[in-house]
Amino acid sequence: MCRRFLSTKNNLKMCKNNKEVESILQGLINKRMRAMKEGEKSENDLLGLLLESNMKDVDENGQPSQGMEMEDVIEECKLFYFVGMETTSVLLTWTMIVLSMHPEWQDLAREEVLGLFRKNKPEYEGLSRLKTVTMILHEVLRFYPSATILSQKTYKDMDIGGVRYPSGVFIEVPVLFINHDPDIWGSDVNEFKPDRFSQGISKASKHPGAFLSFGFGPQVCIGQNFAMLEAKMALSMILQHFEFELAPSYTHAPHTVMTLQPMHGTQINLKAI
């Protein structure tokens, strides 16, 4: 990877970090493979599944090229870690910011959570009944989509929307712009209005497929249900135990570093309840 880039200070740092992540993963993989070879039952997690498929193919075909290369296993682990962690964490961050800016929605969300769980740990069944919290998370994802642009590349000559594209053209879908387009969402597009999602995602806008914060088509986010569950669980627990508001030092400046983030951090005052 590193040979493709100029040796600037930043690129060298990125390469160093990348090598460090890869060597940590390689260590974890080696440990797990040793355990599997010694007959230990593989754990029911992503790494276990990837390695099981990798080792099975190697065994049955006698040559490793048929299975997933170790490099691919490492890349999959990196992909899941980065796309799974960062996206959900910025969703929660923006939700805390927006609920601080709109205390009326913070109160409604807390009312719903306490009504369902009181101060008990939220359980799966109850999380699927959170209507206001779900609408809030969808509206936050519309306002501040973790991925602001989706990139696709044509792999052959093709027609898209009446335009002929040759193979190898990058097509960028500007999710952030689409999510803020009044022709799609209405003239109140710049207002925080979770109830636009009260009838579900497909009825929230004038176009049923306009909500692209989890992508679309074959590359649609595989972790979206898990991410929503995680976010509902975390937000419910925060709402159960704290009231929160923005600290005076907070400066609102969304900017993109891979994901859409608050440029100057998220200073929030919490009050235990």
Ligand code: HEM
């Ligand atoms: C709020 C949280 C999340 C958001 C907003 C989000 C958003 C997205 C988007 C927009 C894409 C499509 C990318 C594209 O078309 O190029 C995507 C793909 C994907 N997401 Fe998520 N995601 C989230 C959480 C997660 C989690 C928790 C996981 C895994 C546990 C995950 C795993 C993936 C994977 C594996 C892909 C496919 C990548 C590919 O095929 O290239 N995501 N996600």
